[in-house]
Amino acid sequence: MSGALALALPRPVRRQIWSIGGGKGGIGKSLLAASLGWQLARLGKRVVLVDADLGGANLHTCLGVPGPSRTLGDFILRRVERIEDVVVDTPFPRLRLISGASDVLGAANINYQQKVRVLSKLRGLDVDIVLIDLGAGTSHNIIDFFLISDVSLLAVVPEPTSIENGYRFIKSALYRRLRNAAPNPAVREVIDAALDQKSTQGIRTPLDLLAAVEREDPAAVARLRRELGEFHPRFIVNQVRSPADIAVGHQLVTACARHLGVRASYAGYVHYDDAVWRAVRQRRLFAEKDPDSAPALETRQIARSLVEGETLALTW
Amino acid sequence: MSAPAETHYGVLGIGPRATPEQIERAYRHAAGLYDADALATYSLLDTEEREQARERVEAAYGVLRDPSRRHHYDVALGLVSEASSPPLAAAPPPPPGTGRAPVVVLPDPVTGPDLKRFRESRGISLREIATASKVGIRYLEYIEAERKDVLPAPVYLRGFVQEYARVVGLDPRPTAESYVARVVSAR
Structure with missing residues (x-):
């Protein structure tokens, strides 16, 4: 987590x-978010879904809800003072929505103070789980x-472009986390070199980066290793068609490690x-429309496993 | 990248008490990871790195699949003494918690599709279950498809489902009780 943001935010237990x-x-991420939110609500959790999809906010459509008149943008731009004022009900018990339709989140025009304010107020909502659909990029x-999330999910589909972007997302997130934890400018410079695709320092992976930091500042590497150890993305493989596609999730976990x-x-x-x-064509939530379909049962299983802290593990 | 001193067990991601069956499964997972067209590594490793990784996997498998070579290797690692017997296919299974993932209990009622999803999530084929359990693959398919018209009598079905559950890592008794109770009541 960003050191500055971590200090700014209270972290309630529940x-x-x-x-x-x-x-x-x-890759169906918004549909996954909508279905997971709905399944969590069915498990008795009070959930607020937040649509933070840059330029393509449509979580309301996935839920079969008309575009709300109040959105996260109204809160960011201070057209409303309280974040509760942009939370709208859905037809489903315990599931509410903060729409991002036509909003600015994800663009460069949300500054640090606005971000801290949004995160702080989201943490203050009287719910069990705030589930943010992050959008692409x-x-x-x-x-x-x-x-800053307690549970950081990374959706991929079993296709080369998605997997490539998934790794890019992991590296971007991890390097930002490490940069925020860097104790001095020299270490930050090494991390910036890792971020620079054209760098000639040969830093291709986080492990290369740690080796480079160790050469530059041996005392700093323990802290970065700790940050690396606390970084824990969880894969969801969407749109699988075969057992080989299912196995991709296990392979990603092994490759990451x-x-x-x-x-x-x-x-x-x-x-x-x-x-x-x-x-989707009927603007209905698939999990609710066809609760016995494989995708609905599988998102239910994912929701339940996440609540109980379980993951899919290979049997050896 | 991998530490230079990584053991063959580490390369395959298994413990030193792994059974032949576990070695086989771990090898298939690792070999698939470094296939030329493997989704999980093609953008992560260049051709040379993937080849090297693949060679390490093959070298590890070559030693660990062979009881005699494995024994010599274990002796060299100090895991066993020279005088001990080589680990054979008939070696006792590892104690609970040392090899397999924890046994799982699925929520009641357990359905055929539930079993299939769980099996697939563990990357286990019906053929592997049939080999390990001696239950015919046809019956395993019937169990997953809940083919009530062709499933055997409850007393046999219970045993078959217990075997299925055991191989995939589910708790055999509650799995079989839940599945059989539901199927029998629906007949």
Whole structure:
């Protein structure tokens, strides 16, 4: 977590912020967020879904709710004072929504103070779980919401472009976290070099980065290792079509551990199903429309596992 | 990247008491990870790095799958003494908590699709269950599909589901009780 943000925010014990990012657009992330929120509400949790999708806010449509007149933008731009004023009900018990339709979040025009204010007020909401749909990309605003979350979910689909972007998202988030924890400018310079794709220092992975920091400032590396150890993204593999696709989640976890030094886990997978597409066409939440479909049952399983702190693990 | 001193067990991500079955499964996972077209590594490693990783996996598997070579390797690591017997396929299973993932209890009622989802999530094929349990693959398919018209009598079905559960890492008794009770009541 960002050191400055961590100091600014109270962390109540029960209330949790979850976020779901993915780096790439068009992978069904908003549908996942809507379905997870609905399943969490069915499990008895009081949930507020927050649409933070840059330029493509449509969580309300996934839920079958008309575009709300009050949005997160109204709170950011101080058209309303209280964040509660932009929380709207959905047809579903215990599930409410902060819409981001036509809003500015994710763009460069939300400054640090605005971000701290939003995060602080989200943490203050009287709910069990705030679930933020982060939208595509790796901008600082998106990454910061991911980093402050108690549960950081990373959605991918089993396709090369999505996996590539997933890794890019992980590296961006981790390097930002490490940069925020860097104890001095010299270490920050090393991290900046790692972020620079054209750097000639040969830093390709977080493990390379730690080795470079150790050469520069041996005393600083322990702190960065601690940050790395606390960074814990959880994969959801969406739109799987075969057992091999399901296995991609396990492979991502192993690859992260062995080649990035990142302790990721596998929250679960969701099958591709035309029923989801049909539900979207009808502006219905697929999990609610067809609760016995594989995607609905699988998102229920993911919600339950996350609440209980379980992950999919290989049996050896 | 991998530490230079990583053992063959570390390369495959298993403990030194892993059974042959566990070695086989871990090898398939690791080998799949470094396939030329593997989604999880193609953008993470260049060709040379992937080849090196693959060679480490093959070297580890080559030693650990062979009881005699494994024994010599274990002796060299100081895991066993020279005089001890080589680990054979019939070696006793590892004590609870040392090898397998924790046994899981699915919420009641357990359905065929629940079993299938759990199995797939663990990356286990029906063929592997059939081999390990001696239950015919056809019956395993019937169990997952809940083919009530062709499933055997409850007394046999209970045993089959227990075997299925045991292999995939579910608690056999509650899994079988829940599944059979539901299927029998629906007949």
